[in-house]
Amino acid sequence: PIKVGNGKWHGSVGGILCAPIDKVWTLVSKTKRLLEWMPMVERCSSLDGDDDEPGYVRLVLGFVFPQQDGERSWIKESLVSLDSSSHNVDGVVLHAFLFP
Numbered sequence: 001p002i003k004v005g006n007g008k009w010h011g012s013v014g015g016i017l018c019a020p021i022d023k024v025w026t027l028v029s030k031t032k033r034l035l036e037w038m039p040m041v042e043r044c045s046s047l048d049g050d051d052d053e054p055g056y057v058r059l060v061l062g063f064v065f066p067q068q069d070g071e072r073s074w075i076k077e078s079l080v081s082l083d084s085s086s087h088n089v090d091g092v093v094l095h096a097f098l099f100p
Contacts, residue, residue, distance in 0.1 A: 025087050031056055040064055054079055
């Protein structure tokens, strides 16, 4: 769900998989493995910080923010927290570059 307030939006992603949580967590908790489980991502590049640590910044190219003309977008995002006990990943979009 996406919530809008104070000029900012917040969203979350969830789903049900027929797989053990430990196997899924091993994949989705690794910042460099985004390409393996998000089909709309074409490229993911490290920009700053240590993988899987708060403050890690990456640039993602793909169809994450769909455009009316069907073109790709770049998203610069930062990892805020990674909690293995609750299987939760929090991040923030720093910039979104939408191609014309």
